[in-house]
Amino acid sequence: MTSHLPLVSIVIPVYNGVDYMREAIDSALSQTYPHIEVLVVNDGSTDSGATAAVARSYGDKIRYFEKKNGGVSSALNYGIRNMQGSYFSWLSHDDVYEKTKVENQVKLLQQYDSDSVIAYCSSDKINKHSQVYPNSFVQKPDRFFRHKDALINIIKNSAGGCSFLIPRGVFDKVGLFDESLRYCQDILMWWKIFMQPYDLVMSSDLGVHYRVHDRQVTQTMPQLYHTEAQQIAQMMAPAFAACSDKKDYNFLYCYAKGEAVHGNKPSVSLCMEEAGKHGLFSFGQKMKLRLLCCYGSFRPFIRKIYYKLFRRVKTA
Numbered sequence: 001m002t003s004h005l006p007l008v009s010i011v012i013p014v015y016n017g018v019d020y021m022r023e024a025i026d027s028a029l030s031q032t033y034p035h036i037e038v039l040v041v042n043d044g045s046t047d048s049g050a051t052a053a054v055a056r057s058y059g060d061k062i063r064y065f066e067k068k069n070g071g072v073s074s075a076l077n078y079g080i081r082n083m084q085g086s087y088f089s090w091l092s093h094d095d096v097y098e099k100t101k102v103e104n105q106v107k108l109l110q111q112y113d114s115d116s117v118i119a120y121c122s123s124d125k126i127n128k129h130s131q132v133y134p135n136s137f138v139q140k141p142d143r144f145f146r147h148k149d150a151l152i153n154i155i156k157n158s159a160g161g162c163s164f165l166i167p168r169g170v171f172d173k174v175g176l177f178d179e180s181l182r183y184c185q186d187i188l189m190w191w192k193i194f195m196q197p198y199d200l201v202m203s204s205d206l207g208v209h210y211r212v213h214d215r216q217v218t219q220t221m222p223q224l225y226h227t228e229a230q231q232i233a234q235m236m237a238p239a240f241a242a243c244s245d246k247k248d249y250n251f252l253y254c255y256a257k258g259e260a261v262h263g264n265k266p267s268v269s270l271c272m273e274e275a276g277k278h279g280l281f282s283f284g285q286k287m288k289l290r291l292l293c294c295y296g297s298f299r300p301f302i303r304k305i306y307y308k309l310f311r312r313v314k315t316a
Helices: 021-029 050-056 072-082 101-109 147-156 169-174 185-195 222-242 251-261 265-278 283-309
Strands: 008-014 036-043 063-067 087-090 117-126 143-145 164-167 199-211
Touching: 008 021, 008 072, 008 101, 021 036, 021 050, 036 050, 036 072, 050 063, 063 072, 072 185, 087 101, 101 117, 101 164, 101 199, 143 147, 147 185, 147 199, 147 251, 164 169, 169 185, 185 222, 222 251, 222 265, 251 265, 251 283, 265 283
Parallel strands: 008 036, 008 087, 036 063, 117 199
Antiparallel strands: 087 164, 117 164, 143 199
16 A cells, blocks of 8 residues: 555664653654654663663564664664665654654655655754743745755754655765764755755645753753864865855855854854955955854853743643
8 A cells, every 4th residue: 555655764863862762753653654664773872771671662663773872973874774765754862753744745745756855844842841832833835945045045044854854865975974973963964965956845834843951962062062063164164165156155154154153153263264265255244243153152041041931831
């Protein structure tokens, strides 16, 4: 009955994830799309077998793998190498899919007779009790972006990895996740993909609930993010500068703004240096970047206050 439908592989990397992983796995298994496989990759958990016990309780409903700890990138790559599907869908062990996430995205991609189109769905944010933060879901109309516009969009916005549905062949062309990165591997991957001629179709349908909690790397190791952001900037600033122009596709400026908002001053400095070589930034743009860097210094505190204030949330 499902043999004519493309197989979708949902890859769930997990490390010491017993608190939330059952909810994630259940949301993957409850997809309305009938032709899926769920791969759970245990990235060397150190919780005395608790993570493994949860995964094994699903029996043959999932494909379960164990490996030495190497970070999210290595677990994702392990899943990609072992997946049997035509499409890759990432689900973090602490996030949750809507039941129609995969079905809606497959239908969307079937409108395009091409393996160079990638689907992206809308999302919201939930707390540790799976309750939705108010105003975290802003519904926008369906949109289609040719690859240059797709790259601009991805650079400007914080693209959540679990929102994508990606043809397997994309990784054959751009390579797998960078295993030297333990936090920013997804950011680098999306930029690598859309530096190539891949198009993006964005859906207004809600597909993913991203969880905010105290044990995330963003909360526990913020310095790791800044270190890796600078490492990525050394690779991407020259690449963005090379394909930028002042008028329509100033990729480097869009990238620099994002780095400034997140307080990554060394990355912005690298962008300034590259911009000087190509004449890409105006005086006004340079001033705006400096102001955004000031804002970026205070942004982590603003976010903490926001999530503390909005404890009154609605059930997902």
